[in-house]
Amino acid sequence: MRVQVVDHPLVSHKVSVLRDKNTPSPVFRQLTEELVTLLAYEATREVRTVEAELETPVSKTVGTYFAKPTPLVVPILRAGLGMLEGMTRLVPTAEVGFLGMARNEETLDIITYAERLPGDLTGRQVFVLDPMLATGGTLSQAIKFLFERGADSVTCICLIAAPEGIARLESEHGDDDRVHLVLAARDERLNEKSYIVPGLGDAGDRLYGLAH
Numbered sequence: 001m002r003v004q005v006v007d008h009p010l011v012s013h014k015v016s017v018l019r020d021k022n023t024p025s026p027v028f029r030q031l032t033e034e035l036v037t038l039l040a041y042e043a044t045r046e047v048r049t050v051e052a053e054l055e056t057p058v059s060k061t062v063g064t065y066f067a068k069p070t071p072l073v074v075p076i077l078r079a080g081l082g083m084l085e086g087m088t089r090l091v092p093t094a095e096v097g098f099l100g101m102a103r104n105e106e107t108l109d110i111i112t113y114a115e116r117l118p119g120d121l122t123g124r125q126v127f128v129l130d131p132m133l134a135t136g137g138t139l140s141q142a143i144k145f146l147f148e149r150g151a152d153s154v155t156c157i158c159l160i161a162a163p164e165g166i167a168r169l170e171s172e173h174g175d176d177d178r179v180h181l182v183l184a185a186r187d188e189r190l191n192e193k194s195y196i197v198p199g200l201g202d203a204g205d206r207l208y209g210l211a212h
């Protein structure tokens with residue numbers, strides 16, 4: 001598994017504003033989209049391409065295009081939905097599937113309450129969107145599910161990750177070069193409620209309001 005923390009002043013600045021508890025939802029949503037676009041530039045470096053001839057106004061040449069099947073983008077509801085627009089702006093031909101997953105904040109068990117994905121993911125390069133990687137329970141289940149469906153590779157784009165969550169995914173996929181993690185920030189730790197410190201709070205709530 002490869003872990004990449006995108007080190008760039010644009011990313012650091014936007015993450016800092018996102019962390020601020022006084023940043024209102026509309027700004028939070030806008031920054032989330034902008035950050036995804038920056039991270040997606042790195043995360044899509046290994047998207048498969050094919051060459052094909054084309055004609056410019058001046059001459060014939062060979063162009064480079066996404067290969068088929070096109071990349072599949074999978075936001076994890078709710079919070080991952082806030083990242084979708086930023087991703088599809090960069091990869092407009094991508095297909096989109098959905099996984100609805102929620103962490104029980106008391107037990108930390110994960111429930112999958114929605115799934116809308118192609119039945120067969122053979123040959124697909126999958127890009128999972130979820131702003132927060134905390135204990136890793138959610139992404140662990142999502143990655144397992146996508147490989148069981150036949151995905152070729154799974155690249156997770158997250159805004160903030162805790163070392164505990166990264167370690168969990170390392171323990172499950174350490175030797176597996178099909179798994180790639182692209183982050184805006186690696187934070188200090190989890191607190192006693194398994195929230196990321198310093199983090200940004202509950203990403204879903206900050207994007208869309210309180211869930212309960």
Ligand SMILES: O=P(O)(O)OC[C@H]1O[C@H](OP(=O)(O)OP(=O)(O)O)[C@H](O)[C@@H]1O
Pocket residue numbers: 076077078079080101102103104110130131132133134135136137138139165194202203204205211
């Ligand atoms: O690494 P973990 O410990 O599994 O926690 C991370 C998960 O928690 C958040 O979702 P949440 O369950 O709050 O759902 P929401 O997006 O509907 O708010 C977040 O978006 C991740 O999916």
Ligand SMILES: O=c1cc[nH]c(=O)[nH]1
Pocket residue numbers: 079132134194195196197199200201202203204
């Ligand atoms: O810090 C955290 C941990 C889990 N989910 C969030 O949205 N934030």
Ligand SMILES: [Mg+2]
Pocket residue numbers: 079202203204205211
């Ligand atoms: Mg939440």
